[in-house]
Amino acid sequence: MNQHTTTRHAIGRVRHEPRRRLLTVKTVERITPQMARITLGGDLADFRSASYDDHVKVFFPLPGRNAPTIPEPGPDGKAPEGVERSPGRDYTPRRYDTDKLVIDFALHEAGPATDWAAQAAPGQQLSIGGPRGSFVVTDDFDWYLFVGDETALPAIGRRLEELRAGTRAIVVAAVTGREEEQRFESRASVETVWVHRPLSQATDPAPLVDAVRALKLPSSGDGYCWAAGESQTAKLLRQHLVGERGHDKAWVKAAGYWKRGAEAIHETHND
Numbered sequence: 028m029n030q031h032t033t034t035r036h037a038i039g040r041v042r043h044e045p046r047r048r049l050l051t052v053k054t055v056e057r058i059t060p061q062m063a064r065i066t067l068g069g070d071l072a073d074f075r076s077a078s079y080d081d082h083v084k085v086f087f088p089l090p091g092r093n094a095p096t097i098p099e100p101g102p103d104g105k106a107p108e109g110v111e112r113s114p115g116r117d118y119t120p121r122r123y124d125t126d127k128l129v130i131d132f133a134l135h136e137a138g139p140a141t142d143w144a145a146q147a148a149p150g151q152q153l154s155i156g157g158p159r160g161s162f163v164v165t166d167d168f169d170w171y172l173f174v175g176d177e178t179a180l181p182a183i184g185r186r187l188e189e190l191r192a193g194t195r196a197i198v199v200a201a202v203t204g205r206e207e208e209q210r211f212e213s214r215a216s217v218e219t220v221w222v223h224r225p226l227s228q229a230t231d232p233a234p235l236v237d238a239v240r241a242l243k244l245p246s247s248g249d250g251y252c253w254a255a256g257e258s259q260t261a262k263l264l265r266q267h268l269v270g271e272r273g274h275d276k277a278w279v280k281a282a283g284y285w286k287r288g289a290e291a292i293h294e295t296h297n298d
Contacts, residue, residue, distance in 0.1 A: 077161035079186035082117040086154040087143045095154040114139040119181040133177040169248025170195040176256035178284045187213035232260040258283025262296040
């Protein structure tokens with residue numbers, strides 16, 4: 028593991044051997060009106076996800092088909108001509124063990140992921156690849172700040188479930204209304220600030236950035252800050268925390284999970 032080490036905290040990347048797996052839907056649940064929780068089963072014996080914000084590439088069946096189409100590359104490394112490849116999108120493993128993988132799907136703009144998840148039923152199939160690696164943050168900070176929109180909630184929920192007792196977590200999350208608020212389980216002491224805004228304003232950074240600016244963060248102890256969601260919003264949140272708050276940039280991670288008009292992006296904002 029490549030590490031950035033301070034007096035107390037180790038942060039580093041772990042690489043995994045990528046594998047493609049064909050999985051089958053076991054159960055489908057709507058945990059809120061616009062969030063589908065889908066449990067998948069199948070070839071998961073050696074599946075590993077070492078961090079709460081890992082992502083797997085999920086491949087969806089093409090219209091009219093029951094399973095994904097992922098052609099094997101030819102001798103030149105390229106896919107055969109004329110074969111349509113299933114679309115793939117990045118998703119967070121919400122929970123997993125040796126025989127099941129849980130993924131939460133935010134149902135927002137129309138696209139292959141939302142279209143599939145909105146009609147998903149037991150017996151249907153998906154293919155996944157990864158994670159290729161994990162960005163591991165030791166759980167020895169005194170407090171944590173998690174900020175994001177609907178697409179960040181699976182990672183936030185997973186991390187809250189993992190945190191040890193005796194620490195403090197602050198969550199600032201943007202959703203469309205009270206009906207989209209989720210209940211999180213955690214041994215940590217959790218304070219949640221819900222920001223309501225319509226999906227039509229999901230690219231506007233102001234609601235989340237203003238809510239974080241208004242926060243009174245702990246004045247003592249070491250804190251780790253994590254922000255994800257719309258790419259420009261995540262970037263501005265990092266700039267606020269590092270540039271305006273003076274937080275140690277090694278202890279602030281920001282990632283763009285989506286950008287309007289772009290497909291299948293994942294951007295990390297380091298500066």
